[in-house]
Amino acid sequence: MDFLTLLQILDSTLRLATPLLLACLAGMFSERAGIFDIGLEGKMLAAAFVSGAVAAVTVNVWLGLLAGIGASLLLAGIHGLASITFRGNQLISGVAINSLAAGLTVLIGQNWFGLGGRTPSLVGDGRFPPLTLPFSEALAPVPVIGPIYHDLISGHTFLVYGAMALVPASWWLLSRTRFGLRLRAVGENPAAVDTAGVSVVRMRFAAVAICGVLCGLAGAYLATGLSAGFVKDMTAGRGFIALAALIFAKWRPVQAMGACLLFGLLEAIANRYQNIDLGGVIIPVQFMQALPYILTVVILAGFVGKAVPPRAGGEPYVKER
Amino acid sequence: MVGNEILGRQDTAAPSAPLAIELRGISKSFGPVQANKNISIRVARGSIHGIIGENGAGKSTLMSILYGFYKADSGEILIGGKTVTIPDSQSAIRAGIGMVFQHFKLVQNFTVLENIILGAEEGRFLRPSLTKARAVLKKLAEDYELDVDPDAVVEDLSVGHQQRVEILKALYRQADILILDEPTGVLTPDEADHLFRILRGLRDQGKTIVLITHKLREIMEITDHVSVMRRGEMVATVTTADTSPEDLAELMVGRKVLLHVEKSPANPGRTVLEVENLRVVDDNKVERLRGISLQVRAGEILGIAGVAGNGQSELLQVLGGISNGTGIVRLNGESLDVTGKHSDGQTRRAKGIAHVPEDRQHLGLIMDFTAWENMAFGYHNAPEYQRNALLMNNEALRADTARKMERFDVRPPNPTLAAKSFSGGNQQKIVVAREIERNPDLLLIGQPTRGVDIGAIEFIHKQILALREAGKAILLVSVELDEIMSLSDRIAVMFDGRIMGERLPDQTNERELGLLMAGMGDK
Amino acid sequence: MDRMPKWADALLVPLISLIIAFFISGLVILAIGEDPIAAMKLMIDGALGSTYGWGYTLYYATNFMFTGLAVAVAFHAGLFNIGGEGQATLGGLGVAVVCLALPWPHWSLALGAAVIGAAAFGALWAAVPAWLQAKRGSHIVITTIMFNFIAASLLNYVLVNIMRPVGSMDPASARFAVETKLPRLHEILGLVGIPFNNRNPANISLLIAMAACVLVWVLIWHTRLGYQIRAFGKSEKAAVYAGIRPVRITMYAMLISGGLAGMMAVNNVMGEAQRLVLNSVEGAGFIGIAVALMGRNHPFGVFLAAILFGFLYQGGAELALWTKIPRELIVVVQALVILFTGALDNMVRMPVERVFMAFRKAK
Numbered sequence A: 001m002d003f004l005t006l007l008q009i010l011d012s013t014l015r016l017a018t019p020l021l022l023a024c025l026a027g028m029f030s031e032r033a034g035i036f037d038i039g040l041e042g043k044m045l046a047a048a049f050v051s052g053a054v055a056a057v058t059v060n061v062w063l064g065l066l067a068g069i070g071a072s073l074l075l076a077g078i079h080g081l082a083s084i085t086f087r088g089n090q091l092i093s094g095v096a097i098n099s100l101a102a103g104l105t106v107l108i109g110q111n112w113f114g115l116g117g118r119t120p121s122l123v124g125d126g127r128f129p130p131l132t133l134p135f136s137e138a139l140a141p142v143p144v145i146g147p148i149y150h151d152l153i154s155g156h157t158f159l160v161y162g163a164m165a166l167v168p169a170s171w172w173l174l175s176r177t178r179f180g181l182r183l184r185a186v187g188e189n190p191a192a193v194d195t196a197g198v199s200v201v202r203m204r205f206a207a208v209a210i211c212g213v214l215c216g217l218a219g220a221y222l223a224t225g226l227s228a229g230f231v232k233d234m235t236a237g238r239g240f241i242a243l244a245a246l247i248f249a250k251w252r253p254v255q256a257m258g259a260c261l262l263f264g265l266l267e268a269i270a271n272r273y274q275n276i277d278l279g280g281v282i283i284p285v286q287f288m289q290a291l292p293y294i295l296t297v298v299i300l301a302g303f304v305g306k307a308v309p310p311r312a313g314g315e316p317y318v319k320e321r
Numbered sequence B: 001m002v003g004n005e006i007l008g009r010q011d012t013a014a015p016s017a018p019l020a021i022e023l024r025g026i027s028k029s030f031g032p033v034q035a036n037k038n039i040s041i042r043v044a045r046g047s048i049h050g051i052i053g054e055n056g057a058g059k060s061t062l063m064s065i066l067y068g069f070y071k072a073d074s075g076e077i078l079i080g081g082k083t084v085t086i087p088d089s090q091s092a093i094r095a096g097i098g099m100v101f102q103h104f105k106l107v108q109n110f111t112v113l114e115n116i117i118l119g120a121e122e123g124r125f126l127r128p129s130l131t132k133a134r135a136v137l138k139k140l141a142e143d144y145e146l147d148v149d150p151d152a153v154v155e156d157l158s159v160g161h162q163q164r165v166e167i168l169k170a171l172y173r174q175a176d177i178l179i180l181d182e183p184t185g186v187l188t189p190d191e192a193d194h195l196f197r198i199l200r201g202l203r204d205q206g207k208t209i210v211l212i213t214h215k216l217r218e219i220m221e222i223t224d225h226v227s228v229m230r231r232g233e234m235v236a237t238v239t240t241a242d243t244s245p246e247d248l249a250e251l252m253v254g255r256k257v258l259l260h261v262e263k264s265p266a267n268p269g270r271t272v273l274e275v276e277n278l279r280v281v282d283d284n285k286v287e288r289l290r291g292i293s294l295q296v297r298a299g300e301i302l303g304i305a306g307v308a309g310n311g312q313s314e315l316l317q318v319l320g321g322i323s324n325g326t327g328i329v330r331l332n333g334e335s336l337d338v339t340g341k342h343s344d345g346q347t348r349r350a351k352g353i354a355h356v357p358e359d360r361q362h363l364g365l366i367m368d369f370t371a372w373e374n375m376a377f378g379y380h381n382a383p384e385y386q387r388n389a390l391l392m393n394n395e396a397l398r399a400d401t402a403r404k405m406e407r408f409d410v411r412p413p414n415p416t417l418a419a420k421s422f423s424g425g426n427q428q429k430i431v432v433a434r435e436i437e438r439n440p441d442l443l444l445i446g447q448p449t450r451g452v453d454i455g456a457i458e459f460i461h462k463q464i465l466a467l468r469e470a471g472k473a474i475l476l477v478s479v480e481l482d483e484i485m486s487l488s489d490r491i492a493v494m495f496d497g498r499i500m501g502e503r504l505p506d507q508t509n510e511r512e513l514g515l516l517m518a519g520m521g522d523k
Numbered sequence C: 001m002d003r004m005p006k007w008a009d010a011l012l013v014p015l016i017s018l019i020i021a022f023f024i025s026g027l028v029i030l031a032i033g034e035d036p037i038a039a040m041k042l043m044i045d046g047a048l049g050s051t052y053g054w055g056y057t058l059y060y061a062t063n064f065m066f067t068g069l070a071v072a073v074a075f076h077a078g079l080f081n082i083g084g085e086g087q088a089t090l091g092g093l094g095v096a097v098v099c100l101a102l103p104w105p106h107w108s109l110a111l112g113a114a115v116i117g118a119a120a121f122g123a124l125w126a127a128v129p130a131w132l133q134a135k136r137g138s139h140i141v142i143t144t145i146m147f148n149f150i151a152a153s154l155l156n157y158v159l160v161n162i163m164r165p166v167g168s169m170d171p172a173s174a175r176f177a178v179e180t181k182l183p184r185l186h187e188i189l190g191l192v193g194i195p196f197n198n199r200n201p202a203n204i205s206l207l208i209a210m211a212a213c214v215l216v217w218v219l220i221w222h223t224r225l226g227y228q229i230r231a232f233g234k235s236e237k238a239a240v241y242a243g244i245r246p247v248r249i250t251m252y253a254m255l256i257s258g259g260l261a262g263m264m265a266v267n268n269v270m271g272e273a274q275r276l277v278l279n280s281v282e283g284a285g286f287i288g289i290a291v292a293l294m295g296r297n298h299p300f301g302v303f304l305a306a307i308l309f310g311f312l313y314q315g316g317a318e319l320a321l322w323t324k325i326p327r328e329l330i331v332v333v334q335a336l337v338i339l340f341t342g343a344l345d346n347m348v349r350m351p352v353e354r355v356f357m358a359f360r361k362a363k
Helices: A003-032 A040-058 A061-085 A090-113 A145-153 A158-176 A178-188 A190-195 A200-226 A238-248 A253-272 A285-300 B002-008 B059-066 B089-094 B112-117 B126-144 B159-172 B189-204 B216-222 B245-253 B312-319 B345-351 B360-364 B371-375 B394-407 B424-436 B454-469 B481-487 B510-517 C006-031 C036-048 C051-076 C084-101 C107-136 C140-163 C185-191 C205-222 C224-234 C236-241 C246-273 C284-294 C299-322 C329-343 C345-362
Strands: A275-278 A281-284 B019-030 B033-044 B048-052 B074-079 B082-084 B097-100 B177-181 B208-213 B225-230 B233-239 B271-281 B287-297 B300-305 B326-331 B334-336 B353-356 B442-446 B473-477 B490-495 B498-503
Touching: A003 A040, A003 A145, A003 A158, A003 A178, A003 A200, A003 A238, A003 A253, A040 A061, A040 A090, A040 A200, A040 A238, A061 A090, A061 A200, A061 C329, A090 C284, A090 C329, A158 A178, A158 A200, A158 A253, A158 B126, A178 A190, A178 A200, A178 B126, A190 A200, A200 A238, A238 A253, A238 A285, A238 C140, A253 A285, A275 A285, A281 A285, A285 C107, A285 C140, B019 B059, B019 B208, B033 B048, B033 B059, B033 B208, B033 B225, B048 B059, B048 B189, B048 B216, B059 B177, B059 B208, B089 B097, B097 B159, B112 B126, B112 B159, B126 B159, B126 B189, B159 B177, B159 B189, B177 B189, B189 B208, B189 B216, B208 B216, B216 B245, B225 B245, B233 B245, B271 B312, B271 B473, B287 B300, B287 B312, B287 B473, B287 B498, B300 B454, B300 B481, B300 B510, B312 B353, B312 B442, B312 B473, B334 B345, B345 B353, B353 B424, B360 B424, B360 C236, B371 B394, B371 B424, B394 B424, B424 B442, B424 B454, B442 B454, B454 B473, B454 B481, B473 B481, B481 B510, B490 B510, B498 B510, C006 C036, C006 C284, C006 C299, C006 C329, C006 C345, C036 C051, C036 C299, C051 C084, C051 C185, C051 C205, C051 C224, C051 C246, C051 C284, C051 C299, C084 C107, C084 C140, C084 C246, C084 C284, C107 C140, C107 C246, C205 C224, C205 C246, C205 C299, C224 C236, C224 C246, C236 C246, C246 C284, C284 C299, C284 C329, C299 C329, C329 C345
Parallel strands: B033 B233, B048 B208, B048 B225, B097 B177, B177 B208, B300 B473, B300 B490, B353 B442, B442 B473
Antiparallel strands: A275 A281, B019 B033, B019 B074, B074 B082, B225 B233, B271 B287, B271 B326, B326 B334, B490 B498
């Protein structure tokens, strides 16, 4: 494998890790507040469709992005209603949201565009343009550093850099602000927050809303950044890989970036090679595809450092004395 | 009668000092149950005011109304002489009320400082709040003996220290009124003494303390005034110095305290249960049983007295096969496995041990199951409940349940009702019927009459004594000293995972047992 | 005191949920410019108006009975098995291995072996998450989701690299021998003189699914294991007091659940396709969740709900054929049913309870 190939694989790792990272951070905010969310997939899918559709019609990617976030927020609202207001089962709600998105995107897509669930290909301002970082061209000829800067770091869309920037921002928000303290507390012991005079319901809805916005970004990136338009089932399990990454990262933002980059790398390799020959042992591509899930099961099993979810996770809060 | 005299002078203790809290005619119902009936109370500023009553007397409900957890159906709350409404905890905090719950409301994996500032932050960012809280904490620690490491993670702290964090939380919010709900239930005697010192210090600085408890000793030791609640009503408020434990006890229960149980002399036979050096270590690696040795003979009731949480539950659970330990346990001379490798609740039952657990709602019954399904609980493998090798005989089980419900006067005697539809007393009768009717060699019975009405108490006591007459061995655990005194043939007192001493009921008294329960024993 | 009578809890609440789900689906159809009443008519006509339609309806219902029972059994043990999809996938592998391994002389022998193979493979796929839950406390919902994806990759690998016949480009197994072909429903009904359409895939698996409903009912309410499963599902703490071993019950319940999900493959792989293809489960594992919720985890309820979803599936296919409404409408209906009978259960239940309480007071 030469240097150029390596750069290409890493470049595609960054692109593929971005939607995972956004969805993973989305899940983090929700689950740190005690609301399990296995509906990341559905929210991403809905956002991808709506952003793809709106961007195609208006030829304005920003409108597409906003609309995508709106769609994701709507589903997040349903999840909040079910799991916070009506104290329903958060897991069942997640399953319902995934199905709802899978069905509605095709149903509406077919009705609007008649392309079998696809949206028309995005051109021009319908997509996020790659951003060329300063001095990219000037540095390009410099050996090693030049190509790394020019080909790998520069030339991504705004959402890729945005997702990366969200990692320290999320860390700061969670660990250094009042909002973060209360959000974490509500996921660990909502009774403590309640008796301290803070509304559990409001905190949890805020967390679910943040989750909706971030899933919206993730979905919009899929349709308008990574690809040029929406296709049926385009999330292809990414919401669950993000969930896996979240567990892998033990619900922490910086580790989440690591996990998403790792899973992005696996996907990039699987996309590029059919089978990998490791000195006689051939690793089939299917194994690479399954690896994120296998790793997550291993982590959950606690053989490699136990993953302890937020203590109040999955439990609706009922006021008690 | 002393009690009536006190009732008659209900307001003699009305404090002349300015009032911190005044409640007027508070009522609160939960469905058909009236938890608080027209309650009025006046608490003087700068005093320690006790509220005493049995379990379910309505103390906690009253305080929850004061802290904004429940809304009263009617009545008026005055704080510092001004009428206030307290729709939520935030308003209670703003009115200067702080509450220390029986079950702490702390975030276990947060530091002490983070817990203190939660909900009372200075602004959007944490750093200034943390800095301020650190300084305030230092000051409070000096003023009131309330020292806790501000950077310690709460889950690493002892229970006593966690409680201090709760008190600090309230003080940090500048509470003038501090309500403590059963604060000593989980404390060691040393920790309780320390708590009382803290509370006195707070009072001397002008804070008002409301102490909810069902322990007379605490009331006598620390309060200035005491209000007695019984079945949702406030029956008296008196000055502590003018009253006696006996008076208060009578007010609490509304009748002569000592239950008289007709009991024939004991006629103990062979040794049924032998326990030697039994030890139990819990999930947090804390040793809960520290080498228990005891014997129970046929036709004998061994009563285990003690303050809740001193290892009685663990003793019952390990003997009942629910949890594991180390040591020697012999039943009828035969050694039992207590490590859990080859034993569980089923093997215990097969050997002839029946177990009425302390917590009938969470252990003894499946609340969603019908009465007949519950009658097979733990005995689902019993041959008489099977139709053949594959199928259970539900008809036989229903018929058997109907018989047992009849015999134990369970009301309504309907086997197809869910357990949750019965009153506490009738639920307990179902459990007792199930366990006693198996004719076990050894009955383990914990808190047999907790949350049970008077009629059922007497019935259950009679059943226990009948089993004793039938020559069975009974290990009785109860936190009700009266119950222990009147039923037991021998009394062992547990404290901190050990047996502090053994007494005969007619050669001891509550005072001596109380000392043993407080860890002042003859060992 | 019960807040409302049993029948209301078992029938009225799910029925109201279903009506809400249908009503919203109707709005969706309206929104995309079609006529919901006409659509419903078309669905009823296509799915129930002929024995051809009934054949497909029952074929789909067979799948959903198996996956619905799988979810229901796990629910009784307090476990949420989202892994029906993966377990049914593995069940397909089991069926294919059995059918291709031996030259079966008669379908009945092959069927017996295939049922065992399907159940065994499905159970195996549920066993790992079950063991991890029981022994290591790993959340079974997450592990079963992960196992769905691992199953898909595994099947992909096996079909591409092992089972694909030489020279074939298709990621699918070889066709099963003609002797393993299962009797179709029209042949069975023909024996008793009932005419039935012969161009539909409904087959003898339907009878196995119905037998499974009865057996699960017996298991849950008439055996010691069922008693222990229900007790454990209601309260693990109390179960331990009664001497019910959590690890054992978790394993048994999940093995039965996975086995039932796996047995679905007898219907779709052996009864219909006669070979193993990628994604043969087609979401039936997830529909099982809707079916179990709708059927209140009772085998008879599962049976009815499975037929309802079989109807929706076949009706949806007809809709897609004759109108511009794509098949995915059914996924929307399924989602709404899960939402209202599962997650938003309290939203439907609380007003109903209030009505009953008010009614009782008035009396």
